[in-house]
Amino acid sequence: MEFRVLGPLSATASGVDRAPTAPKQRQMLALLLLNANRTVSRAQLVEELWEYSPPSSAIAAVHTYVMQLRRTLSGCGARGVEGAGRLLTRHQGYQLVVEPGDLDLDVYEGRVTLARDILARGELHRGAEQLRAAEDMWRGDLLVDVVPGPLLQAAMEVIDRDRLAAVSRRIHTDLQLGRHHELLGELRALTHQHPTHEDLASHLMIALYRCGRQADALDAYHRLRLALRAELGAQPSPRLGELHGDMLAAHPRLELPSGVWGALSLSLDLAVAPFGAAAARAGATAVSLSG
Known part of the structure; x- marks a missing residue:
């Protein structure tokens, strides 16, 4: 079964x-x-x-x-x-009683764990592919047609949080691989759904910055700051503040890691395309965690 x-x-x-x-x-x-x-x-x-x-x-x-x-x-x-x-x-x-492979959640979590092990060995391409394969298992929101009570709701929130962490990890890996143009549409959708999520905001800032859109990257930081203040009464973490400062100063550490350009193949044509065309293609492939 x-x-x-x-x-x-x-x-x-x-x-x-x-x-x-x-x-x-x-x-x-x-x-x-x-x-x-x-x-x-x-x-x-x-x-x-x-x-x-x-x-x-x-x-x-x-x-x-x-x-x-x-x-x-x-x-x-x-x-x-x-x-x-x-x-x-x-x-x-x-x-x-559920046997191995019978429950899609178990298979999904196994793929995410495997991806983390692969990434820990420095195999970025394989790790990103494994995380994408895990994401593709989702057919919508978790238990979308079940009305939860308090215990089920609490368990679902943990799974949804871990799902978002896995998506963030895959995006981070894609940024390391120089796929910033491809990520823009997805990141805009995700930061709209999760306006106080600092990791997603930082990913969007870096993707915009590497696309030559420094002003938009700084604007993404200010949107995060306003959302944190309005919803949580908080300020961005020092880590985000440092990223914001690096962007103002155009710090070299924000550029792609050395050797990435030579390693790119399938995404190379997209990475060097004009910004407007690349952003349009990225927007066309925007995805949402709501399925």
Whole structure:
């Protein structure tokens, strides 16, 4: 059985999606999947499904939902075992057994971990490709068709934060490879969605600066400063302040690392294209984390 959470929820076996249609059962399945192979207590399920106002029959209702979920996953009534045998009763809770490769989130996280190992060895091209392959697994926002309770929402926020960190790491690697023209559209979209995210802002500043657009790069810093003040009552970090100062002074360390130009191949024609044409092509390929 294949489980998918990187977009709409699905649980597919033999080409048939056996994910439940009832909202609370979908919510329960989603929480079990984000805690795959770990026990989720009945108390946690009650908190997730009813937050702070559970009915007196909450525990009985959880038992019923689990029974129905087992039948739904099996697709074969009460005697089915393919999906039902994955949902185990543990002491005061339940555990959904997921084999390696069955859950798209596990595969995605494995690819990101592999990419980090590759990048740690200095293999920038391979690392960037691996991170892009991981990004391509997403079919939309995480569990986009499930209404989360407090526990599911908290778990989803951690995954979304890690997803954005992986995207930022790939963009940083692409900047090291001299792909600043290609990144402009994507970075504009991302900084619009995440106006207080300092790493994305710094990536946009560097990409603009290396495209010969120093004024736009400085403007990106000021937009970040205003957003931080308005939303968080904060100021840009010293690291961003130093980057801003380097741009004002046109410091040589902001230029491409030595040897990058000679290493470029497929992106070389884009890197030396006129700024207007390059920006137009980058804008045409802008992507959004919302899928």
